[in-house]
Each structure stands twice: as C-alpha cells, then as structure tokens.
Amino acid sequence: MNYEKFLPSGNLTAETITNATAKLWGLNPKNLTGKGRQQPDAFVRQVAMYLCYDLTTLSLAKVGMFFSNRNHATVLHAIKRIKQAMEKNPKMKTAVTELKKHLTANA
Numbered sequence: 001m002n003y004e005k006f007l008p009s010g011n012l013t014a015e016t017i018t019n020a021t022a023k024l025w026g027l028n029p030k031n032l033t034g035k036g037r038q039q040p041d042a043f044v045r046q047v048a049m050y051l052c053y054d055l056t057t058l059s060l061a062k063v064g065m066f067f068s069n070r071n072h073a074t075v076l077h078a079i080k081r082i083k084q085a086m087e088k089n090p091k092m093k094t095a096v097t098e099l100k101k102h103l104t105a106n107a
Helices: 014-024 029-033 041-055 060-066 072-088 090-106
Strands: none
Touching (some): 014 029, 014 090, 041 060, 041 090
8 A cells, every 4th residue: 555645744743643544544633533432433543542652752641632632541542452453453563564664754
C-alpha cells in the first residue's frame, strides 16, 4: 500500500498521527478524537493512541487529553490491546509497522 498519500509533511504531532491513522482506515479524524465508542472508530482510535505514545514524548495523560480528555488508564489499555492485536494478526502488525515507519520517515 502507498502510505505517502496519508501523510502530511511537517512535525510529528498527535494531530499528524491521528490524521494519518484515520485516513489510512478511511475514517474522519474527528471520530478518533471524539467521545464515540463505536467500532471501527474505537479500534482505530486505539491504534492512534498507541502511535502517539510510541512516536512522541507525550505522557499517557497528555495522550489521553488529546483524545477527548480520556484517562491515562484508557491510553494504557489501548496500547496493550494494539500490541496484542499485532501479535495475533500479521496484517495488523504490518499495517501499524508500515504506518509507523512512514510517519517517522516523514517527520
């Protein structure tokens, strides 16, 4: 997949990561930062939380604040869930790893 079309240029921020993640999965970025709990928004939000924590210097609490003032424990749960999903599903691991690689190369 050509990830370049999903990536804005510039600094790597929570907003940049969220926008690229939403676009890759064909979702509106506002759905990821909103309060909704519907699938697939909730799962893709967890991917964005995982990447925000992994690729920035933001704390769990700051990542949670970006995603509609969620608790740090919610972010921690998201990180664990995405790590488990990547262990069980090779396609998920590839998608997240490739997005991560392209985000960091573009920053």
